[in-house]
Amino acid sequence: MPEAEQAQQAQQPIKLLRTSESESLQKIRHTTSHVMAMAVQKLFPKAQVTIGPWTENGFYYDFDSPDAFTDKDLKKIRKEMIKIVNRKLPVTREEVSREEAKRRIEELGEPYKLEILDSISEPITLYHLGEQWWDLCAGPHLESTADLHPKAFALESVAGAYWRGDETKAQLQRIYGTAWETPEQLEEYQRRQEEALKRDHRKLGKELGLFIFADPVGPGLPLWTPKGTILRSQLEDYLKGEQTKRGYQGVVTPHLGKIDLFKISGHWQNYKEDMFPMMAESEEAAAAEQGFALKPMNCPFHIQIYKSELRSYKELPMRLAEFGTVYRYEQSGELGGLTRVRGFTVDDSHLFVTPEQLDDEFLKVVDLILSVFKSLQLSNFKARLSFRDPESDKYVGSDEAWDKAQNAIRRAVEKMDMNHFEGIGEAAFYGPKLDFIFEDALGREWQLGTVQVDYNLPERFELEYVAEDGSRQRPIMIHRAPFGSLERLIGILIEEYAGDFPLWLAPVQVRLLPVRDAHFDYVKEVAAKMREVGIRAEADTSGERLGKMIRNAEKQKIPVMSVVGDKEVEENTLSIRTRASGELGAIAISEVIEKLKNAIADHSNF
Numbered sequence: 044m045p046e047a048e049q050a051q052q053a054q055q056p057i058k059l060l061r062t063s064e065s066e067s068l069q070k071i072r073h074t075t076s077h078v079m080a081m082a083v084q085k086l087f088p089k090a091q092v093t094i095g096p097w098t099e100n101g102f103y104y105d106f107d108s109p110d111a112f113t114d115k116d117l118k119k120i121r122k123e124m125i126k127i128v129n130r131k132l133p134v135t136r137e138e139v140s141r142e143e144a145k146r147r148i149e150e151l152g153e154p155y156k157l158e159i160l161d162s163i164s165e166p167i168t169l170y171h172l173g174e175q176w177w178d179l180c181a182g183p184h185l186e187s188t189a190d191l192h193p194k195a196f197a198l199e200s201v202a203g204a205y206w207r208g209d210e211t212k213a214q215l216q217r218i219y220g221t222a223w224e225t226p227e228q229l230e231e232y233q234r235r236q237e238e239a240l241k242r243d244h245r246k247l248g249k250e251l252g253l254f255i256f257a258d259p260v261g262p263g264l265p266l267w268t269p270k271g272t273i274l275r276s277q278l279e280d281y282l283k284g285e286q287t288k289r290g291y292q293g294v295v296t297p298h299l300g301k302i303d304l305f306k307i308s309g310h311w312q313n314y315k316e317d318m319f320p321m322m323a324e325s326e327e328a329a330a331a332e333q334g335f336a337l338k339p340m341n342c343p344f345h346i347q348i349y350k351s352e353l354r355s356y357k358e359l360p361m362r363l364a365e366f367g368t369v370y371r372y373e374q375s376g377e378l379g380g381l382t383r384v385r386g387f388t389v390d391d392s393h394l395f396v397t398p399e400q401l402d403d404e405f406l407k408v409v410d411l412i413l414s415v416f417k418s419l420q421l422s423n424f425k426a427r428l429s430f431r432d433p434e435s436d437k438y439v440g441s442d443e444a445w446d447k448a449q450n451a452i453r454r455a456v457e458k459m460d461m462n463h464f465e466g467i468g469e470a471a472f473y474g475p476k477l478d479f480i481f482e483d484a485l486g487r488e489w490q491l492g493t494v495q496v497d498y499n500l501p502e503r504f505e506l507e508y509v510a511e512d513g514s515r516q517r518p519i520m521i522h523r524a525p526f527g528s529l530e531r532l533i534g535i536l537i538e539e540y541a542g543d544f545p546l547w548l549a550p551v552q553v554r555l556l557p558v559r560d561a562h563f564d565y566v567k568e569v570a571a572k573m574r575e576v577g578i579r580a581e582a583d584t585s586g587e588r589l590g591k592m593i594r595n596a597e598k599q600k601i602p603v604m605s606v607v608g609d610k611e612v613e614e615n616t617l618s619i620r621t622r623a624s625g626e627l628g629a630i631a632i633s634e635v636i637e638k639l640k641n642a643i644a645d646h647s648n649f
């Protein structure tokens with residue numbers, strides 16, 4: 044059975060919740076983290092406790108300790124934790140005054156706790172494990188350490204961390220752990236962690252030869268190899284085809300523009316930290332902010348195309364689309380593989396619509412996104428209504444514009460009857476969004492496509508159209524990207540498919556393996572015939588032993604392979620073996636080509 048299938052079968056019965064989804068897990072993870080801290084201080088009396096929150100899959104605690112914790116220490120700590128669990132210590136809450144908390148902390152001699160005390164507000168609560176150990180904490184916790192299952196938690200790793208995440212402050216050691224309701228859940232979680240490592244797109248991307256990073260180029264700037272470029276082009280061509288059917292028009296815009304442009308859009312004022320620094324020709328120019336910047340978004344450029352002529356209502360909706368590469372200055376610590384990069388290509392489009400067209404166009408965009416997901420076989424997703432946080436001042440535009448835009452998104456979601464939830468504070472600075480969150484085969488969530496309704500940029504750029512009655516009106520903009528970005532999407536797809544791309548996306552679709560050198564001419568000829576009709580076929584003329592050639596093709600996860608010997612040459616056939624269907628036996632060449640062409644065209648398997 045292929046790995047991916049095995050993983051899916053095994054995973055069906057056990058649902059693993061995130062901590063934020065389960066109060067029971069919150070209590071378990073909180074309590075386990077205290078048990079861990081108590082165990083650490085028992086074994087390493089000089090270790091000082093700092094903070095120990097839960098994470099979505101477990102918990103961590105940061106310690107200031109003169110001893111560097113090793114993997115061996117983790118084992119010892121775990122054993123000590125089991126002892127604490129078996130002692131069935133009651134977990135008790137005590138509310139104290141600030142002075143009393145201070146007095147007790149000073150008695151313990153733990154200066155970090157004093158700082159924590161300064162940063163928390165009343166009520167000040169202490170949680171005790173039995174009589175000998177306590178920490179400042181707001182809870183919630185279990186009632187007794189006996190409620191923890193000693194076989195349902197594990198310590199995972201030690202990493203360096205800074206006090207308060209500040210590099211100028213003390214360096215601490217962070218111990219990560221995980222805790223569950225049952226040993227079965229822990230086992231399933233650990234299995235998924237292992238599977239995630241195997242599927243890691245950074246590892247598979249290298250093995251399958253899809254992309255590289257190069258030191259002299261810089262972090263977060265992927266370079267696409269020929270195979271990876273095929274993958275990109277397939278995705279691009281597919282979406283461009285869908286867009287053409289739906290009335291989109293392609294445009295191409297430059298990678299940089301004047302600072303003035305980004306001042307009008309508001310990026311310079313609101314988004315500068317995420318942009319690469321300004322390029323200016325001289326110091327005077329820099330001082331006057333007369334320079335250029337790499338674009339962090341494509342919108343201001345598409346807007347210029349709209350604005351280049353006086354538009355009539357008859358031209359709307361106008362749907363301008365571009366696979367536009369943008370640049371964002373992510374912190375280098377946050378960069379990892381393709382899911383967070385500094386240069387990436389957005390499958391971007393901006394729709395300029397009249398108020399009457401808004402709802403309908405928005406629904407059409409959502410419909411396009413859903414059909415893209417279907418084509419990519421991504422079925423497990425929900426929609427997040429990413430709205431502004433009314434308390435925050437990081438947004439541009441009037442309350443009225445925001446309400447209108449948020450209501451339009453709400454109407455669409457209700458009409459489409461989609462699985463959705465609200466994310467307050469998740470909006471872009473110029474407008475609310477509908478984001479599609481995809482849950483992969485291992486239960487991890489990724490943000491994919493997005494649609495935004497925007498009344499603000501049309502205002503800032505003073506966009507207009509001539510209405511039917513001859514008056515000048517302001518269009519509304521829809522920003523949308525079904526993939527999100529090619530980089531991110533491909534990173535996610537590699538992991539979701541575990542490198543096993545569907546036939547239409549696979550960089551190499553067919554590999555022909557000749558049994559002996561005498562069959563070289565035949566396989567070369569057949570491969571050429573396939574390439575002529577657009578099938579990505581290659582002949583393995585390495586001269587390796589057959590077993591080795593088969594293993595290589597398997598490692599490269601090539602969807603279709605064919606071993607060619609005397610019999611095939613004589614009968615003009617191919618013995619076909621596919622990753623999706625296994626051994627299919629000998630089939631006439633013309634029939635193989637026909638079937639491949641069809642399967643590629645309708646995105647199915649062979």
Ligand SMILES: [Zn+2]
Pocket residue numbers: 073074077170180181182183184
């Ligand atoms: Zn706690």
Ligand SMILES: [Zn+2]
Pocket residue numbers: 340341342393522523
């Ligand atoms: Zn945009």
